[in-house]
Amino acid sequence: MASSSLHVDSAAVHAGRDDLAGLGVHALPIDLSSTNPLPDVELGGHSYEVIAGGGHPPADGSSVYARLWNPTVARFEKGLARLEGGADAVAFASGMAAVTAALLTLTSAHRRHIVAVRPLYGGTDHLLASGLLGTTTTFCAPERIASSVRADTAAVFLETPANPTLELVDIADAVAQADGVPVVVDNTFATPVLQRPLAHGAAMSLHSATKYIGGHGDAVGGVIACDDDLATALRRTRAITGGILHPMAAYLLHRGLPTLPTRVRVQQSTAHEVAAWLTTHPAVERVHHPSLPGADPSGLIGRQMHGPGAMIGVVLTGGFPVAAALTTAVSLFTHAVSLGGVDSLIQHPAALTHRPVTAEARPSEALVRLSIGLENAADLIADLDRALSLAARQVPSPAGAGTRVRP
Numbered sequence: 001m002a003s004s005s006l007h008v009d010s011a012a013v014h015a016g017r018d019d020l021a022g023l024g025v026h027a028l029p030i031d032l033s034s035t036n037p038l039p040d041v042e043l044g045g046h047s048y049e050v051i052a053g054g055g056h057p058p059a060d061g062s063s064v065y066a067r068l069w070n071p072t073v074a075r076f077e078k079g080l081a082r083l084e085g086g087a088d089a090v091a092f093a094s095g096m097a098a099v100t101a102a103l104l105t106l107t108s109a110h111r112r113h114i115v116a117v118r119p120l121y122g123g124t125d126h127l128l129a130s131g132l133l134g135t136t137t138t139f140c141a142p143e144r145i146a147s148s149v150r151a152d153t154a155a156v157f158l159e160t161p162a163n164p165t166l167e168l169v170d171i172a173d174a175v176a177q178a179d180g181v182p183v184v185v186d187n188t189f190a191t192p193v194l195q196r197p198l199a200h201g202a203a204m205s206l207h208s209a210t211k212y213i214g215g216h217g218d219a220v221g222g223v224i225a226c227d228d229d230l231a232t233a234l235r236r237t238r239a240i241t242g243g244i245l246h247p248m249a250a251y252l253l254h255r256g257l258p259t260l261p262t263r264v265r266v267q268q269s270t271a272h273e274v275a276a277w278l279t280t281h282p283a284v285e286r287v288h289h290p291s292l293p294g295a296d297p298s299g300l301i302g303r304q305m306h307g308p309g310a311m312i313g314v315v316l317t318g319g320f321p322v323a324a325a326l327t328t329a330v331s332l333f334t335h336a337v338s339l340g341g342v343d344s345l346i347q348h349p350a351a352l353t354h355r356p357v358t359a360e361a362r363p364s365e366a367l368v369r370l371s372i373g374l375e376n377a378a379d380l381i382a383d384l385d386r387a388l389s390l391a392a393r394q395v396p397s398p399a400g401a402g403t404r405v406r407p
């Protein structure tokens with residue numbers, strides 16, 4: 001129904017819902033069937049072959065089996081593809097299942113090398129560094145992509161804004177440097193509301209849908225928007241390896257889409273206010289937020305992104321002890337990993353999300369990461385103000401070296 005020229009707010013409300021009126025329903029249906037009736041052996045077998053190869057179920061056939069295809073998942077995929085401006089999207093059981101499927105799909109016997117721009121989410125860094133999937137990885141800075149690509153490079157992987165220091169990477173420049181090698185962009189922090197990597201030449205725009213897309217901290221999932229050929233290849237990988245999203249989670253993630261643009265804009269505006277306030281606090285050494293002076297030297301906000309997003313990195317003058325104390329001194333923020341939900345979270349990347357990252361590339365121990373939710377900015381600032389004073393007071397003088405929890 002609605003045309004692709006709609007603004008993102010309108011598209012988000014209607015995306016992936018085109019078939020509902022025909023079904024005689026208004027809310028998203030949840031289809032929990034693990035298996036599906038087969039018309040006869042021939043059509044059943046044909047359906048199996050098509051879907052296991054990554055295709056859509058034939059019109060006169062069957063969806064066969066829920067590891068291969070599920071209508072609730074497919075509806076969410078359609079919705080997300082529309083928001084990302086992609087021909088299609090493929091959804092997975094988690095963000096990491098999506099990263100794994102992307103790597104398995106793009107690599108082949110002769111191409112097992114990955115170029116990855118750091119910093120990355122700790123789990124992605126861990127997967128790449130582990131070589132578990134039979135890949136080798138060259139980690140590099142954004143300006144070193146071209147010199148890191150080899151004849152056997154299967155993919156360039158990057159995140160922007162990057163987790164946890166909010167560095168921005170120029171996607172079009174990365175694509176130019178990759179010189180034909182597919183570029184995978186983890187778009188989790190920006191969401192399609194603020195950034196559409198496919199429009200800048202990326203082959204895949206990947207999400208931990210657990211974060212902003214779901215937005216309510218009650219569903220784990222991953223999704224990749226891409227062209228039709230890559231979607232077919234990803235679905236084939238998914239059918240073989242079994243990483244499909246659960247339909248209940250697909251329902252929750254799809255239900256998150258209509259409010260996504262509004263949530264992101266309000267959270268972003270609050271984050272801008274909180275980040276600016278933090279820069280004035282004596283206990284704070286440095287604030288990472290793309291809205292702050294110097295954080296966007298290439299002018300990507302406006303050109304590549306519609307705004308700086310709602311994630312903040314805070315480096316504490318008092319180092320690890322104050323950072324650690326702050327995570328428990330807050331009361332409106334919850335001390336928990338994950339991000340992008342309606343409630344504000346705080347966590348310590350070096351101890352938690354980025355713990356598996358090799359020491360040289362691990363974020364500063366003085367850094368905490370804030371995910372700004374939908375609370376009022378003044379309440380969040382009051383909570384941080386009180387907690388910063390408390391954390392600074394709790395921490396003994398440098399002589400009390402025994403307070404350091406991690407080596």
Ligand SMILES: *Cc1c(COP(=O)(O)O)cnc(C)c1O
Pocket residue numbers: 094095096097121123124159163186188189207208209210211220221222338
């Ligand atoms: C959380 C996260 C992931 C991993 O997603 P899961 O849903 O936890 O598997 C990947 N990338 C980024 C940027 C993330 O924040």
